[in-house]
Amino acid sequence: MSRMPLTLAVAALATAAAALWPPQGAGHEAEIPATEEALGERLFFDVNLSANRTQSCATCHDPATGFADPRGMASPGDDGVSLGDRNAPTATYPALTPRFHRGADGEWVGGQFLDGRAATLEKQAGGPPLNPVEMGMADEAAVVARLREDPVYVEAFPALYGDGVLDDEGAAYDAMTRAIAAFERTDLFAPFSSKYDRWLRGEAELTDEEELGRLLFFSPQFTNCAECHQIGTRQMDPAETFTDYSYHNIGTPENRRLREMNGVPLGTVDEGLAGNPAVDDPAQRHKFRTPTLRNVAVTGPYMHNGVFEDLRTVVLFYNTYNTRSEARKINPETGAPFGPPMVPQTISLEELEQGPALDDQRIDALVAFLETLTDARYEPLLDAAD
Structure with missing residues (x-):
């Protein structure tokens, strides 16, 4: 099965996205949000919370494209010059991510961002405005000043959080993150709302290829997928997020x-979990939080650094840990072998080396199943990427 990489289909995506997420109607900007959620929506789309007024949360987490950034391997910054070193992950299903903590086995679990450095969704919401390579605001005071200059916020914040909230910079910033x-x-x-969810509810039928992919995905005898991409041990959970929120180094090559x-020097190691201020353990180097697989087919490019364009390439990369054939270790996007791991000492080999090698039929079946995890409103994007 051959698919056009999603980042090469931006024009088609834009056309499809227009139907999925129409612009707000006239007068919307003057409406006073009556609920915390409505205020958060306005803030999520507000470019005035960035230094040059060009970037909002939605810029890199576009609701028309799976709350991810289809513009490339990493997102450009508000300054028009900066380019990050990580791919912007989908922001779908974020509320189901647990707080950053140690699990019963002592391993780190949950948290926001790929390294868990924000323990909660509120902490995550406060990060991008102050990141110099993202929205680029100088400090919380600068952000609150932008809130105060907007008459909608001047009325909405006190109504929802109490009189004087905008006079206290710390309280105002916390209120903003709470709303987002x-x-x-x-x-x-x-x-x-994906086809998989509809199938669980008896509202849709999987094709033979999709059903084969589903069986392979959940079978420990044939793949290692569900080892990390399943929230629990019970299959067909209607609230499945397709991640256990654990941290792993899977040997992703340098981008x-x-x-x-x-401009990041070649060979520079992204420390991942080990770079989290709450973690002081070299054994966690280059480990990243297992992402949800919901909407994975429409939120490429892939891996923490956006090194792979196509979802099938990702499955082929995982297969390199199980196959003995050198021909099966070729990256189809480059025609060369997959690059070496950045930190081989911390790779999760125990999890990665489970299961036999997969042939093309089974790899295609897994991709077909992963496509069924696409929310209904994004299913047109599957066609746009063909």
Whole structure:
């Protein structure tokens, strides 16, 4: 099965996205949000919360494209020059991510961002405005000043959080993050409307290929997928997010193309979990939180650094841990072998080496199943990427 990489189908995506997420009607900007969720929605789309007034949360987490950024391997910053070193992950189903904590086995679990450095959704919401390579505001005071200059916020914040809230910079910033997090907890972000969900409810039928992919995905005898991409041990959970929120180094190769663009020296290790201020453990180097697979087919490019364009390439990469054939270890996007791991000492080999090698039929079946995890409103994007 051959698919056009999603990032090469931006024009088609834009056309499809227009129907999925129409612009707000006239007068919307003057409406006073009456709920925390409505205020959060306005803040999520507000470019005035960035230094040059060009970037909002939705810029890199576009609701028309799976709350991800289809523009490339990493997102450009508000300054028009900066380019990050990580791919912007989908922001769908964020409220179901647990707080950053140690699990019963002592391993780190949950948290926001790929390294869990924000323990909660509120903490995550406060990060991008102050990140110099993202929205680029100088400090919380600068953000609150932008809130105070908007008459809608001047009326909405006191109504929802109490008189004088905008006079206290810390309280105002916390209120802003609470509102954004409240919006991100709405069903818009987590509709559970995919073909897979409809199949669970008896409202749709899987094709033979999709059903084969489903069986392979959940079978520990044939793949290692559900080892990390399943929230629990019970199959067919109607609230399945397809991640256990654990942290792993899977040996993802360096994205040399991205680093030639953003100026990060080749060979620089992204410390991942080990770079989280709450973690002081070299054994966690280059480990990243297991992402949800919901909407994975329409939110490429893939991996923490956007190194792979196509979802099938991702499955082929995982298969390199199980196959002995050198021909099966070729990256179809480059025609060369997959690059070496950045930190081989911390790779989760125990999880990755489970199961036999997969042939093309089974790889295609897994991709077909992963496509069924696409929320209904994004299903037109599957066609746009063909």
